[in-house]
Amino acid sequence: xxxxxxxxxxxxxxxxxxxxxxxxxxxxxxxxxxxxxxxxxxxxxxxxxxxxxxxxxxxxxxxxxxxxxxxxxxxxxxxxxxxxxxxxxxxxxxxxxxxxxxxxxxxxxxxxxxxxxxxxxxxxxxxxxxxxxxxxxxxxxxxxxxxxxxxxxxxxxxxxxxxxxxxxxxxxxxxxxxxxxxxxxxxxxxxxxxxxxxxxxxxxxxxxxxxxxxxxxxxxxxxxxxxxxxxxxxxxxxxxxxxxxxxxxxxxxxxxxxxxxxxxxxxxxxxxxxxxxxxxxxxxxxxxxxxxxxxxxxxxxxxxxxxxxxxxxxxxxxxxxxxxxxxxxxxxxxxxxxxxxxxxxxxxxxxxxxxxxxxxxxxxxxxxxxxxxxxxxxxxxxxxxxxxxxxxxxxxxxxxxxxxxxxxxxxxxxxxxxxxxxxxxxxxxxxxxxxxxxxxxxxxxxxxxxxxxxxxxxxxxxxxxxxxxxxxxxxxxxxxxxxxxxxxxxxxxxxxxxxxxxxxxxxxxxxxxxx
Numbered sequence: 001x002x003x004x005x006x007x008x009x010x011x012x013x014x015x016x017x018x019x020x021x022x023x024x025x026x027x028x029x030x031x032x033x034x035x036x037x038x039x040x041x042x043x044x045x046x047x048x049x050x051x052x053x054x055x056x057x058x059x060x061x062x063x064x065x066x067x068x069x070x071x072x073x074x075x076x077x078x079x080x081x082x083x084x085x086x087x088x089x090x091x092x093x094x095x096x097x098x099x100x101x102x103x104x105x106x107x108x109x110x111x112x113x114x115x116x117x118x119x120x121x122x123x124x125x126x127x128x129x130x131x132x133x134x135x136x137x138x139x140x141x142x143x144x145x146x147x148x149x150x151x152x153x154x155x156x157x158x159x160x161x162x163x164x165x166x167x168x169x170x171x172x173x174x175x176x177x178x179x180x181x182x183x184x185x186x187x188x189x190x191x192x193x194x195x196x197x198x199x200x201x202x203x204x205x206x207x208x209x210x211x212x213x214x215x216x217x218x219x220x221x222x223x224x225x226x227x228x229x230x231x232x233x234x235x236x237x238x239x240x241x242x243x244x245x246x247x248x249x250x251x252x253x254x255x256x257x258x259x260x261x262x263x264x265x266x267x268x269x270x271x272x273x274x275x276x277x278x279x280x281x282x283x284x285x286x287x288x289x290x291x292x293x294x295x296x297x298x299x300x301x302x303x304x305x306x307x308x309x310x311x312x313x314x315x316x317x318x319x320x321x322x323x324x325x326x327x328x329x330x331x332x333x334x335x336x337x338x339x340x341x342x343x344x345x346x347x348x349x350x351x352x353x354x355x356x357x358x359x360x361x362x363x364x365x366x367x368x369x370x371x372x373x374x375x376x377x378x379x380x381x382x383x384x385x386x387x388x389x390x391x392x393x394x395x396x397x398x399x400x401x402x403x404x405x406x407x408x409x410x411x412x413x414x415x416x417x418x419x420x421x422x423x424x425x426x427x428x429x430x431x432x433x434x435x436x437x438x439x440x441x442x443x444x445x446x447x448x449x450x451x452x453x454x455x456x457x458x459x460x461x462x463x464x465x466x467x468x469x470x471x472x473x474x475x476x477x478x479x480x481x482x483x484x485x486x487x488x489x490x491x492x493x494x495x496x497x498x499x500x501x502x503x504x505x506x507x508x509x510x511x512x513x514x515x
Contacts, residue, residue, distance in 0.1 A: 007427030007434045010225040010396065011053040014210045016198045016359070018059030019066015021230030021400035021412045023182045024153060026057050026191055028416035029228075029423070031481075036424045038484035040155055046187065051424050056222070058212060060134065060197035064183050067136050067234045068175045074257040075135030078239065079249040093241045095356040104200050108211055109221045116220040137234055137256040137277070141284060143169045145276055146406065147501040150494050152178050153413045154487035166508060168501060198359050201227060203394065206431025211359075226396040226423050229357065233401060236354040240272070244325035248332045248347070255350040261285040264346065270295065270334060272322070273350030274311050281350065282316065283512040293317040293344070295336075306506035315513060355382055381460055386444035387476060388461060389415045395422060395436050403472070405463040406498050411472075413487045418476035421484070437479055465495040 013029055015022050031039040034049035063069055081087070081098050091097045111117040144151055147168040149158055156178060161167065183189050193214070200211040207223040214220070237254040239245070245252070255277045264285040271278050272295040286292055294311055296318050311318065319342075324335040331343040381402075386392050388402040398419045405411045427435035438444065452460055463472060469488040477486040 007429035009051075010423045010426050010428070012224045013052055013055045013226045013228060013423065014198075014201075014208060014222070014224040015055065015057040015228045015230055016201075017066060017230035017232055018057055018061070018064040018192060018194075019068065019230065019232050020179060020409055021232070021416075022057050022059070022066070022228075023064060023179060023188075024409075024412045024416040025228045025230055025398075025400055025419060026055060026188060027153075027155070027182060027185065028413070028420040029055050030187060030191070032420050032424050033481075036421075036481055038420075038481040040484060044186075054224075055191050056224075057192045058196045058198050058210075059192060059194050062194050064192065065176050065179050066232045068138070068172055068179060069136055070138045070172055070176065071135040072259075073135050074253075074259045077257060078252055078254065082246065082249055087246075092246065093239050095236050095354040096358070098239075099236050099354075099356065099358065101197075101199060101358060102213065104211055105219055108219050109209070111220045113212075113220050113222055116214065116218040118217050119219050120217045135256070137258075138172045139259045139284075142280070143171045144175060145169065145280070145501075145505055146408070147494075147497045148174075149491070149497050150407055150501075151175050151409060153182070153409055154485075154490040155413075156181065168497070168504065198231075201359050202361050203397075206428060208396070225428070226398070226426075228398045228400060228419060229360075230400040231357070233355055234353050236356045237349075238352050238354050239349060240351055242322050242325055248325045248327060251327075251332045251345070252347045252349065255281060255348060256353075258284075258348065261288045264289045266290050267345035268331075268343070269293070270319075270332075270342075270344045270347045271350055272347065273352070274307065275350050275352065276307065278350035279307055279310050279509065281348065282310075283509050286315075286513040290345075291317070293319060293342070295319050295322060297321055306502055306509075310506065310509050313510075313513065381457065383448070386438060386447060387415075387418065387472060389418055389476065390422060390438055390444075392441055392444040392448070395426060395433065395438050396428075398423075402461055403463055404461045405468050406465040407468060407488070407494060410487045410491060410494070411463070411468065414473045414476045417480035417484050417487075421480035424481060465498055 015025050028040070029052050030050065032051040033039050034051055036051060039048065061069060082092070087097055105117055105119045108117055143166045148170045151170060152158070183192065195215050197213045198210060199213050202209045207225065208227045209221055209223055210227070211221050212219070234256070237256050239254070255273070258281055261284045265288045267289055268291045269285060269289050270293045271282060274294065274296050278294070282292055294316055296311060297320070319336045319340070321337045322334055323337045326333045328343045331345055332347055333341060333343045334347070335341050382399065384392050385399050385402055389398055389400070391397040391399070400412055400415045400419070403411050403415070422437055425435070425437045426433060455462070469486070473486060473488040477484065
């Protein structure tokens with residue numbers, strides 16, 4: 001069989017996002033040799049033959065890091081969203097209403113990276129448009145909730161322990177330094193385009209048409225054989241639909257807006273949510289606030305985890321779901337579902353983020369499950385991705401970061417290994433995929449159905465470190481380039497480090513809230 005009959009190889013790949021997932025994918029794809037074997041941890045040079053001829057990572061900010069890129073600004077507030085959007089009582093929890101981008105110029109397909117279209121995108125004298133929400137959720141005092149050894153990829157060295165009050169955890173700037181180190185590896189950064197926001201992704205005649213806006217006014221379209229989505233999931237805050245929320249818009253904020261405890265001094269605070277971010281913010285504001293109360297949607301067993309033990313301390317008042325909000329002078333009167341009422345100075349929502357991809361073709365991309373408009377917490381999940389990584393209708397579309405494991409960096413690396421192996425073994429003939437190492441479409445759909453039946457929709461993406469490798473890691477690595485070692489085996493002791501870290505996290509919480 002001739003090469004023409006066998007089909008062409010994937011040669012060009014677009015990566016969307018320059019956070020941990022995007023960097024892991026870029027590193028893995030660049031380290032596939034021309035014969036399909038791995039080059040990771042092997043001596044190479046710029047002359048070493050590589051499998052993929054053109055890889056571009058698009059990062060909309062001026063620096064890499066994704067959600068670990070610190071921004072001093074707290075970002076767009078809820079009241080600002082309302083002033084800039086066409087919202088009403090039934091639409092403010094819909095991401096396509098709150099978060100908008102400039103319209104794509106009609107003739108953008110005629111322009112290339114080398115010869116772009118200059119089309120001004122500034123709206124009302126402001127750029128970037130406020131509703132694109134570029135800011136991250138980091139704040140000065142933030143340190144990780146997993147130990148240092150987990151906040152790195154397996155191909156990165158372990159750093160010596162540092163004696164800090166929050167050890168074995170590290171602050172956000174140290175995490176960013178580890179990601180910077182990946183970007184500075186030989187040959188990596190020249191594949192990254194900064195200030196490049198992907199505005200639209202469409203599949204046309206077997207090629208992915210990626211429309212990009214660079215800076216404020218440069219537009220172009222570039223075609224690729226495959227696409228990796230690594231844009232992260234902590235950009236678009238979720239606001240639950242609650243009666244009266246619009247009336248108290250100036251007295252609420254999202255955990256993404258939090259920057260300092262100073263704004264909460266001597267105030268009565270209600271926090272909605274019981275996630276890691278909620279507990280961390282309680283730890284920051286507890287001593288300076290007059291009181292801290294918490295909305296917990298369901299009764300939780302105090303013995304189930306350190307987070308639930310933390311929110312069950314007697315110093316924190318707990319309430320069920322909110323029924324109605326209204327103004328009471330300069331405070332917010334909250335009526336809870338059980339009929340009780342209390343007023344607060346401020347309400348902070350730690351309710352998660354929308355799983356939202358405004359640039360994707362929605363006919364191909366089923367990006368959410370059902371949204372319960374009265375739900376206190378975001379429960380969207382992405383469907384139709386085999387092993388949480390490969391689109392079951394088109395394996396040239398991959399996604400990283402759809403897993404919620406304890407070992408996040410290693411999970412991203414493991415997904416990237418699978419992507420590199422699958423992409424290098426796909427063959428395309430006349431816009432159709434004629435060879436692919438993945439199971440049939442029916443088998444991929446069956447995998448998703450079985451997992452949902454066993455775990456449920458809300459826990460579909462959750463993995464414990466003890467079972468991550470057996471359930472997912474081994475399958476992904478088996479699809480990878482020849483000779484690539486399994487990160488979860490290379491660093492097989494990090495699960496124990498995670499377990500020890502939980503004990504320290506709990507101790508640090510109690511130290512912080514002891515008055």
